[in-house]
Amino acid sequence: MMAGPARIVILGAESSGKSTLAEALAAHYGTVWVPEYLREFVETRGRVPFEEDQFGIARTQRERENALAERASRFLFCDTSPLMTAIYSRAYWNRVDAQLAALASAHDYALTLVAAPDVPWEPDGLQRDGIERRQEVHRMVIETLDERRIPFVQVGGDLPQRLRQVRGLLG
Template sequence: MIKRIAITGPESTGKSELAERLARHYNTVWVPEYAREYIDNRTRPYDYEDILVIAKEQLKREEQLVRKANNLLFCDTELIVTKIWCEVKFKKCHDWILKTIEQHTYDIYLLCKPDIQWKYDPQREDSETREQLFQLYLNELNERNLPYAIISGTGEVRVKNAIKLIDSFEI
């Protein structure tokens, strides 16, 4: 049985790099964040309806890649990220996302702490709210009673901290 590990947290906390590095360490595959690709290919700003398209495609790609995984599948984002993004940006969230979050969970969530330097990226929206968003993720994981670990540290230390936590979890 493949164990799914979600990499979650505010933007610019190293989620993509961490997912890729962990997949390489554990000799498996990872699911990149589809939102980045989708938004890059748009000729207009994204809107509320785009969030649902992104969410569905993200899960579709996850289901495709789980077949190629070697014991673990690292997911660079998950629906809690989408829910919080949608609620913060649009003050509402699609019912499909809310219902699917209940059914589609992970063996562990790695919550990336915003303790690394913000990196500019045209898709990133607000460097000032990372700590506030981190608290929203933390609250959501706690309210849902989901298994999680907070990942901190910079560079190689961050990756090693994540590896240590994954190895210590009985998943």
């Protein structure tokens, strides 16, 4: 584990409520959260990423996480991680390049949460694939965590239910 606040990562498919949960948890615990850099990437470039963009996206996500850890108190809530970027690389291109794989292997979070795909689907510009892909990616997340023996807790329901579940874990 890294020194500093306990890093809590929220993984999950698109439109599964990760950002909403991360922001609400940060507000509840009086700390900061790390937004998903991929959203900014898509908005500023006006396109979805290409395969060669994946490592840079994951690296930027981790750099922002490290920077915000210095401002966090007790917990740092992370909306995604390099592991999620690697899962999407596998989903779209059937492979993960060596640099991204190495970055994704450093999954050193105090707690890994998986957002269940049980909230209403909300299209979000260029980034969204569709509700069918959401189920497929969710399955890939669970399988990847199981394969790597990374313990996780799946959270589901509406936002108040998800907050109660996480507060029960964190106190």
